[in-house]
Amino acid sequence: MKIGKFTFLAIAAMLVPTSAAITVVVLPSAAQAATAPVAGGIYTLVPGASGKCVQVPSSSNASGTLLTQAACATGSTYQEWKVVASGGKYNLVNVGSGMCIDDPSGSTTSGTQLQQWGCGAAQSNQLWSLTGSSATPGKYEVVNGASSECISDQGGSTAGNNPIVQETCSDISRMQIAFNLVGSAPTTGTTTPSSQPTVASDGTGKYTTVQAAVNAVPANNTSRVVITIKPGTYNEIVTIPSNKPYITLEGLGTSASQTVIVDNHSNAGGYGTGGSATVFVEGHDFEATNLTMSNSYGVGSQAVAVNVEADRAVFNNVRFLGNQDTLLVNSYRGYYVNSYIEGTEDFIFGAAVAVFNDCQIYAKATGGGTITAASTPSGNTYGILIYKSTITGAANNKTTLGRPWGAAAQVLYSQDSLSATIATAQPWIDMDGTPWTGARFDEYDNTGAGATTNGNRPQMSSSTAANYTPQKYLAGTDGWNPL
Incomplete structure (x- = not known):
């Protein structure tokens, strides 16, 4: 049974799974000469016909905001775009909002106005290839991966607030985009726009600890601050306080295992379960990428x-x-994608709405253990969704899918690969007198040796599953969609 569950105030706003990697410094002027774009670089995007900058109008952080052009303004992060390599193409990520240039719904219609949307893993309508202009060297046609259409200044207008659209590609001025470098160019092949990380334990960064970098972020900040962390092991407790939203922690290694934040508290030390954490995330719109906690x-x-x-x-x-x-998913909404979670008992637990998409989940107890312990409030439709993920473990036919930390616990395993580690005959169990049969436990369309069906394994129907997608879980009242 869990104890010491903490509750902190968090304020709802917008976030995306991928964001612009910047340090906590003011970026220099956008008015610089066009350069060859490099992955990790931050640029303004300027159509040749207008000479104006592609922007997110009104400094909006909302998904679905339509892109326009405006006179380039020094230091305007909503006119600055990070080039992020992805599968041979690129995401173009706004520095101000952290969102990607997006072809709405993968439209193939010429003239569709482009928008910003939360960056998704390898979404073709957010991926762009860059083709050098033959007519105007130094400029590029920027081609969408879903539609094969090019970014364009609609009608070649020079007017401010003119829509930025996609059009059938043609090597003409309104589709010839200059990438004007903002700040120093990254070294080819790196993922950060500066050679100096924000945090480095060896003293080569601005700070030697992650917490020092977090402490330096101004309270009640309104735009994203990305704290880049040099590979290494950081033995510390890190707290992202509730008055510091929009913080990203980004490891700079070639893999998540190279940058590690670690501590060794337990509830036995008088901290309580919730208080034993290595990392406390209280500020809304937090993001972490490419690191280990x-x-x-x-x-x-x-x-x-x-x-x-x-x-x-x-x-x-x-x-x-x-x-x-x-992992204590204590409250509110969280999205976990392309990640790895391991533990022995109840190692994904709490009252939050939490979606695990394309994750690797490993039950390491050799005698068997339970993966989830949800405490979903009875008034909440959604709790924990494990979606298109792979579940493996050290034990054979002993790992259970979940047990109810609260009577109304809601957990769905949907379209997962369940290995032989799953206790096929009885994968859901009671917890401290709370029967699993009264909880909202389901499976849908799972595969693998551990995905057998019987009377102890409730199966969700296809018609019901249509309302239990990641988007449905996370939408809330504000339509959040980080996928």
């Missing part, structure tokens, strides 16, 4: 790696390491 306390006590108490938190390519109670 770990609690190295051994087996025998509840020891949390990450305690998430923030709305619209996104974890992309993050490793969560621990034993019992690794």
